[in-house]
Amino acid sequence: LVSRKKKAEDTVVDINGTKIGNGELQFVMGPCAVESYEQVKQVGLALKEQGITLMRGGAFKPRTSPYDFQGLGLEGLKILRQVGDELGLSIVSEILTPQDIELSLDYVDVIQIGARNMQNFELLKAAGSVDKPILLKRGLAATIEEFINAAEYIMSRGNGNIILCERGIRTYERATRNTLDISAVPILKKETHLPVVVDVTHSTGRKDLLLPCAKAAIAIGADAVMAEVHPDPAVALSDSAQQMDIPEFHSFMETLKGAAVKL
């Protein structure tokens, strides 16, 4: 169902009027994790200034270590919803379990399925059974074919509003946190009719690479760019090394706006 052979036209995912996949470049920005109302509000205000309507933020965090911050859970979703309503932003947030899909419907505008859950088939089926856009991230070590099949799980249950997200894959290279598989973008766009987002934060794990990788993503045809923004990354409870602070975010956006025209 996700194949271009089944449907030649691009799928455009409409999130409260913001369209991903119609040829216009979109941005999904926000903190790694929701930490407080104040933190989310500050980031939301910065997004508004840049005309961005899609705010990300993790309430349920799938951390490598069980001793690391696991997220605020439902409280985090409530904060996202509150700030989203106050500022007119749409909320993108990761849901970890099939049981929480139903609960999330009242709080999020896009359900994110994280890299670690790309082949959690029960979660994919649950996401496929609701009427809510899904942002599906590529697994840490998933082939493009496996990634496409994960999207097929969702669509085969009836939910066709899927955004694919390339977020880097595990390779032998240690200079970056993951290896951004930039050629996955045109391959996914050729093989499927779904929109593609590139997450420059989790793929690189390096602040100095966010801008060049975002430029590459735009040049190669990504429909949207995702990156993390935190008011004070030094004290962030997760991904503190690679989140942009607010002035860095503004300069990132200004540079890309200039670059996008030239490309």
Ligand code: PEP
């Ligand atoms: C995230 O986007 O918050 C995240 C945890 O990313 P990934 O699933 O790609 O590691």
Ligand code: MN
């Ligand atoms: Mn993160």
